[in-house]
Amino acid sequence: MASQRxxxxxxxxxxxxYLPGALVLAHSLRDAGTSKKLAVLVTTDSVSSDAIAELRKLFDFIIPVERVVNNNAANLDLMGRxxxxxxxxxxxxxKQIQFRRIVYMDADTVAIRAPDELFDLPQAFSxxxxxxWPDIFNTGLMVLDPNMGEYYSLLAMAERGISFDGADQGLLNMHxxxxxxxxxxxYNVTPSAHYQYLPAYRYFQSTISVAHFIGPGKPWTQGREANKGSTPYDEMVGRWWEIYDRHYRPSADPTYQSTEPLVQYYVKGEFQPVTPVPSTSPPFQSEETQSGLFHPTTEAPFHETTEIVKEAEEVYPGPVEAPFHDTTERVKEAEEVYVSPVEANAEKEKEPEPIYSSWDASKTPPPPGSRPEAQNFPSTQYSMSSDPAPFKAPERYPDPPKDMYYEVPKTPSxxxxxxxxxxxxxxxKPTRVFPEDLFEEEEDERHDDSGTVSAPIDEEDTTSPDTTTPTMEPASAEPWHNFSRGNAWDEIPEIGRYIGNLQKNRKANIQVLQGHGAGIEQASSPGARIHGLKLTDFPTEFERPSLPVTPAPIRRPRFWGEERDEEGELPAAExxxxxEDxxxxxxxxxxxxxxxxxxxxxxxxxxxxxxQIPLRSLPFGSEGVISPTYVAQQATISGSGTKSASAEHIEEPSYKGASAAWEKDETFPTQEAPLPPSEEEKDVLDT
Ligand SMILES: O=c1ccn([C@@H]2O[C@H](COP(=O)(O)OP(=O)(O)O[C@H]3O[C@H](CO)[C@@H](O)[C@H](O)[C@H]3O)[C@@H](O)[C@H]2O)c(=O)[nH]1
Ligand SMILES: [Mn+2]
Structure with a gap:
């Protein structure tokens, strides 16, 4: 009698x-006027008796089923679910062969209209x-005729974990x-917050039978404020809230206060106890679920704005009891662990210290005997002004300050x-004369004498007033021919003079230089060398102490014994x-x-x-060492005639500076000299 089913x-x-979802779905079908009965399959190991009690108010059949778990959950992780x-x-x-046909709907669907016509389809599965992936079907709405053969076939797949996504949709599509x-x-419109085909939605809007909120976020887990826009997704979420509000929204009507708080407990922003109620986890919860994306228990009751709390206080004038107040085993268990809010309040008076510090609400239930979370919230109260006099603006506000700008000074400051x-x-006042100064004077004289520039080519270049940078000559066909290897610092007299002046300024502060320096300058050949710019400049031959420490090399006779051709030999150094000597x-x-x-x-x-510094003996082993070319030893060496090479008297270093640590022409600490004006200061001076 199949027709009887x-x-x-x-x-x-x-x-x-998912309790709020299942209830709202049932209400949506009923409200849409379906003629069919409603059934709900529940896994009794994880659905509370309170929830079942709630379901019983609405569903015609509560069907306990055994959980079928996919132990091969890798694909679920891939899906992020x-x-x-x-x-x-x-x-x-x-397996539910007591029914002729089932129109299955996920608990996260809502009927916009009751699709009763699906029961009349000729096919066994739709x-x-x-x-x-539109080639496959979504398993959020299925029209099926129960059949044990089909069931065992599906169970065999399930037990082997055969499913491309690790969940039922992969399994059923494969089957x-x-x-x-x-x-x-x-029949199964799955609006997305991320993508929607708006023109199609508008065009087909009136024919939509069922909306399905796929994905980890459901209307009841996101709260009523989350989707207030006008997108198709928001509109469909709005349809869900419409039905929820019709049946579960607490109102100011005291007769409505008996509304079961359990449903609201699982709807974000809806359950507002005066004192927090400990959350309990369902007995069955895999590790993945506990640490996964979706935590309605932690989201729902404790994350509310004060505004909603106030609203709730109006609704619940007295302390609200925990939703799990029946005598089921599970609640008993909970009562053993948790102190009731009333007890908690009593203890609070005894000992005000909060004990929440180490409790992670997202992982574990509150510790036994814990105080309400919000007991230490600041309770500052601001009252409205009771002064009835209207605000009167002052007659005149002070003028804004004038001349609020910076005036650039006319004269450089x-x-x-x-x-x-x-x-x-x-x-x-500096009196020292530098060789470059002398050189310049000489140059001037030369110019005066001849009327033409007779200086060497590089000198000519540098004295030309418009050639300031020798490396920037106009481009020619072969630019490398004109490329100068010179250094502007060495070749441009302006730079030399500028640096020279800087050094002069600095040296002017060192008095010890003046007396001795002049002699050196006299001795040096003016113009022979422009020095002083580089730290690596070495003293000239005139400035160096003359120490004739190296003898002239001995010429060996040529291989054939003939005399050397003396032509082309350099003259012996003075x-x-x-x-030999x-x-x-x-x-x-x-x-x-x-x-x-x-x-x-x-x-x-x-x-x-x-x-007296005593004469030291020579280092051991070096006593008898003489030059291999040494010919005749003489006790004393008679001077060879020149002043600097006198054997009896080796000249002292010509420089007698401030200390032995300083060498001639060394730069001196720069902080002592007044520095030239900076670029900014020059800018000011130029204006
Ligand atoms: O913690 C849970 C999870 C799921 N369900 C039930 O299982 C259904 C499927 O889960 P759901 O979160 O709705 O999945 P979807 O986001 O819709 O994901 C897709 O992928 C699922 C796995 O393949 C399919 O079951 C869905 O139909 C399909 O739309 C829900 O509607 C509920 O009826 C619960 O009761 N509690
Ligand atoms: Mn779903």
């Missing part, structure tokens, strides 16, 4: 988190395309492949900074002794003695006591 709309509830580990349970629909009857998309150190004020030991001794004399005379002046 009823038709039903069926949904599935795997836990309390570890919470769907138990959706294989959907296959138990085929479903609508999936928006993510029914292309044999399913494809329904219109209007740059002034030499006031001296800080005494030597800045008492600095004597003051360089011939190698060179006794290195005597020379070293002489040098050491000289050094000792210099030191004695210097230190003697300072300390008043002349110190």
């Amino acid at each position: 009823p038709d039903v709309y069926a949904t599935l509830l795997l836990n309390d988190f 570890p919470d769907l580990h138990s959706t294989f349970t959907k296959i138990t629909l085929w 479903a609508a395309p999936d928006i993510g 029914f492949k292309n044999t399913y009857n494809r329904l219109s998309f209007t 740059y002034q030499k900074p006031t001296p800080i150190f005494p030597w800045e004020k008492d600095a004597p 003051g360089v002794p011939s190698q 060179w006794d290195p030991t005597a020379r070293l001794e002489q040098l050491a003695r000289h050094q000792s004399d210099v030191l004695t005379s210097k230190l003697g002046k300072d300390t008043g006591a002349a110190r």
